[in-house]
Amino acid sequence: MSRDLFNDVTSTTLRKTLDATVLRQKAIASNIANVETPGYKRAAVSFEGELKRVLDRSRGPQALDAVKSLQPIRQTDTQSPARPDGNNVNIDAEIADLNKTVLLNRAATTLLQIRGNMMKSAVEAKR
C-alpha cells in the first residue's frame, strides 16, 4: 500500500484544522489590535462549513483528496453592524472567538498526538 502513516482522512483533517486555527488566531489578534481604529472592518476565517460539506459529500480516497485541497478562507466582514466611526469589531465576540479557537487548536493537537501514539504502539508491536 502506498499510503503512509499520516496520509489518512483523520490526520489530514486535523492538520487542516490546525492551519485554520492559526490563521484565525491571526485574524482575531488583528481585530483586537484594531478595536479603536476608525473604519476598520473585521477579518474572519471560514473553514468548518466547507469541511463539513466536503466530508458529507465524499467518502474514502475521494474524501482524502477533497480534504487535502481544502484551504481556510480569509475574508473581510463588511456585514456586521459598524459603530458610528465605521469600525465593526465587537470585542466580546472576538474574545469568545479567541477562546473557541484556542480550544479547537488544543483538541486538534491532542487528537493528533493520540493518533501518533497509536502509530507508535503499532510500530513497536507492543504485546
Place this chain on the structure above:
Amino acid sequence: MSSFSSFDISASGVFAQRTRMDAIANNIANAESTRTSEGGPYRRQTVTFRAVYENSLGNPAPGGVRVESVTTDPSDFRLVHDPSHPDADANGYVKMPNVNIVEEMVDMISATRAYEANITAMNATKSMINAALDMGKA
C-alpha cells in the same frame, strides 16, 4: 505565514494602546497648565490609529495596528474667571487648557480594556504554540 506573527500583531496593539495612555496621562497632568513653550495654554493631545496590512500573494492579510499620528485638539480653550491669576486678561478671564478630565478618564478606561484584550490574545497565541510544542513530547 508564521504562527509567531500573531504575537507581533498583538504587540502592535499593546504598543498603540500604551501610546494612547501616554497621551491621556499627559492631558490629565497638564489640565491646568496655562503656559507652554509654544505660548498659550496646553492643548489636548489625541492619538490616531491606522490598520496595517501585509501583502501575501496579492491577498492583503491583517498585520496589526500602527500609531498614525499624535495631533493636538484645535477646540476652544476653557475660560475661567480668576482676576488674581497672572495670566488673566483685562476682564479677569484666564484661558485654561481644552482638557476635559471626565472625558480623559473615560478614554483611559477604554485604553486599559483594549490593552488587556491584546494581552489576552497574546496569551492565547502562547497557549496554541505550547500545544504544538507539546505534540513533540511522547
